[in-house]
Amino acid sequence: MSISRNELNAFLANLLTPEKIKDYCPNGLQVEGAEQIERIVTGVTASQALIDASIEAGADALLVHHGYFWKGENPVVTGMKKRRLQALLQNDINLFAYHLPLDVHPTLGNNAQLAQRFDIKNARGLELGNPFSVAMQGEFEQKKSIDDIISKINSSLGVSALVEKSGPEKIKTVAWCSGGGQGYIEQAAEQNIDLFITGEVSEQTIHTARECGIHFIAAGHHATERYGAKALGEYIAQHLPVDVTFIDIPNPA
Incomplete structure (x- = not known):
C-alpha cells in the first residue's frame, strides 16, 4: 500500500x-x-x-x-x-x-500534547485576540504544589527541568509554549498566571520570573516538541495506507 x-x-x-x-x-x-x-x-x-x-x-x-x-x-x-x-x-x-x-494544532500539536501529558484543562491562547496563538494558557483541575508539577513534568518527558520557584505556594493557572517560548513569560505574568512552562531559558527569564512573582520551568526544546511529530505520525497511520515510524534522536537541549 x-x-x-x-x-x-x-x-x-x-x-x-x-x-x-x-x-x-x-x-x-x-x-x-x-x-x-x-x-x-x-x-x-x-x-x-x-x-x-x-x-x-x-x-x-x-x-x-x-x-x-x-x-x-x-x-x-x-x-x-x-x-x-x-x-x-x-x-x-x-x-x-x-x-x-x-505547534498550534488543537489536538496533534506540540502544545496540545503537552497539555495532555501535564493534565492541563481548558487550553486556550495566551496571546489575546490571536486565534493562532503559539503560547497557551489553562488550569489544573485542582491546585497543585510546584514540586508535584515538577515531578510530573520530569517523569512525563524524561528530563530534569530547570526551575525557578518564584510564584504562589499553590498553583491553579498555567501558561506554556513548546520549544523556545521563554519570551512569553511576561505576557503570562501580565495575566496573573501562576506558572509558565517552556523548553528554553534565557538569562533575563529568571529575573522576570523573580520580579513578577511567577514560577518558571524550562524542560528542554527537544523534549517539549517531541510529541507533536509522534502524534501526527500516528494520525497519518490511522488515515492513510502507509507505514509510519517515529524515531527519537536524543537531544538534551
Whole structure:
C-alpha cells in the first residue's frame, strides 16, 4: 500500500493549514523525493542522524517539526547542509516539515500534547485576540504544589527541568509554549498566571520570573516538541495506507 507524494502533501496541508500562520520557514514539502510513498519516518529535527536512521528504515518520506531553509540563514549549500541534502536526494527521500502549524494544532500539536501529558484543562491562547496563538494558557483541575508539577513534568518527558520557584505556594493557572517560548513569560505574568512552562531559558527569564512573582520551568526544546511529530505520525497511520515510524534522536537541549 502507498500514496503519492502529492496526496500526502495535500493531506498534511488540509490538516495543518500552514497558509493561516506566518512562519520563519517554508511549511510542507521542502525536498522532493520518491513519487510514491510507502514508509514515513517522523521526528523532531531533520538532523543527519535522523536522515541516516530514515535511510536505514527504508523511508520514502521524512516528516519533521524542524526542517530547513530558515529565514536569515546562509543560503549556500556547503558543509553540513550539503551532506544532509545530498543524503536525502541520493536516497530519494521526501522531506516534509511543519514548524508553527505543528505547534498550534488543537489536538496533534506540540502544545496540545503537552497539555495532555501535564493534565492541563481548558487550553486556550495566551496571546489575546490571536486565534493562532503559539503560547497557551489553562488550569489544573485542582491546585497543585510546584514540586508535584515538577515531578510530573520530569517523569512525563524524561528530563530534569530547570526551575525557578518564584510564584504562589499553590498553583491553579498555567501558561506554556513548546520549544523556545521563554519570551512569553511576561505576557503570562501580565495575566496573573501562576506558572509558565517552556523548553528554553534565557538569562533575563529568571529575573522576570523573580520580579513578577511567577514560577518558571524550562524542560528542554527537544523534549517539549517531541510529541507533536509522534502524534501526527500516528494520525497519518490511522488515515492513510502507509507505514509510519517515529524515531527519537536524543537531544538534551
